[in-house]
Amino acid sequence: MNTIERNLRDIKTSIPKEVTLVAVSKTKPVSELMQAYDAGQRVFGENKIQEMTQKWEEMPKDISWHMIGHVQTNKVKYMAPFVDLIHAVDSIKLLKEIDKQAKKHDRIINCLLQVKIAREESKFGLDQEEVITILNSEEIKELANVRIRGLMGMATFTSDQQQIKKEFNSIGNFFKELKPKYPELEVLSIGMSGDYNTAIDCGSTMVRIGSSIFGARNYN
Ligand SMILES: *Cc1c(COP(=O)(O)O)cnc(C)c1O
Numbered sequence: 001m002n003t004i005e006r007n008l009r010d011i012k013t014s015i016p017k018e019v020t021l022v023a024v025s026k027t028k029p030v031s032e033l034m035q036a037y038d039a040g041q042r043v044f045g046e047n048k049i050q051e052m053t054q055k056w057e058e059m060p061k062d063i064s065w066h067m068i069g070h071v072q073t074n075k076v077k078y079m080a081p082f083v084d085l086i087h088a089v090d091s092i093k094l095l096k097e098i099d100k101q102a103k104k105h106d107r108i109i110n111c112l113l114q115v116k117i118a119r120e121e122s123k124f125g126l127d128q129e130e131v132i133t134i135l136n137s138e139e140i141k142e143l144a145n146v147r148i149r150g151l152m153g154m155a156t157f158t159s160d161q162q163q164i165k166k167e168f169n170s171i172g173n174f175f176k177e178l179k180p181k182y183p184e185l186e187v188l189s190i191g192m193s194g195d196y197n198t199a200i201d202c203g204s205t206m207v208r209i210g211s212s213i214f215g216a217r218n219y220n
Contacts, residue, residue, distance in 0.1 A: 024210030027217045045125040049075045073097045087152040088114040102145035112152040117167040126155030168202035
């Protein structure tokens with residue numbers, strides 16, 4: 001058994017069955033993604049459209065590709081033919097563009113709204129009121145080729161587990177409040193390598209794990 005296969009097995013056995021594991025493969029070569037694929041993994045997350053598109057072209061077609069990074073409106077067209085779930089949607093303008101591009105391919109593209117939960121100014125995302133405004137907007141109801149399936153959040157980059165727990169609880173409670181009113185909301189995407197257990201305690205249904213599967217990333 002290779003390292004990637006062993007890591008996947010260890011994570012899979014430590015998380016509940018209902019929680020979807022997104023293998024975050026950004027910066028990693030196709031050969032390593034294929035090791036995960038051969039171990040049964042079918043959901044992969046990338047944060048750059050060009051890299052994801054290249055990997056999609058080279059790899060088997062039964063993979064569910066998730067865009068987990070910030071999306072620029074003018075790049076949506078490149079992933080519209082194949083992307084399954086876009087995690088970090090933060091505007092009506094972007095939803096409209098996703099709808100327009102999805103229509104061209106006669107597809108429905110699933111989206112999550114990114115909620116800002118971290119203390120850092122730099123992190124993208126909506127506040128709770130903005131999420132509700134989007135969910136209630138008449139314009140959005142007319143978009144036949146996008147589906148808002150849930151929420152996504154990223155905690156502050158810190159080793160302070162209490163802080164992380166506070167942030168995950170805030171989005172977890174918000175998700176619980178929304179769910180009865182908006183039955184299409186099924187996904188709460190929170191949790192990465194360092195904090196996925198805390199995220200699951202706070203109601204995560206989807207964890208995005210990279211380095212604990214593929215090892216540390218080298219950005220050079
Ligand atoms: C890179 C990334 C992850 C995975 O991070 P790890 O700490 O390697 O598990 C998860 N979510 C997003 C949005 C990312 O960009």
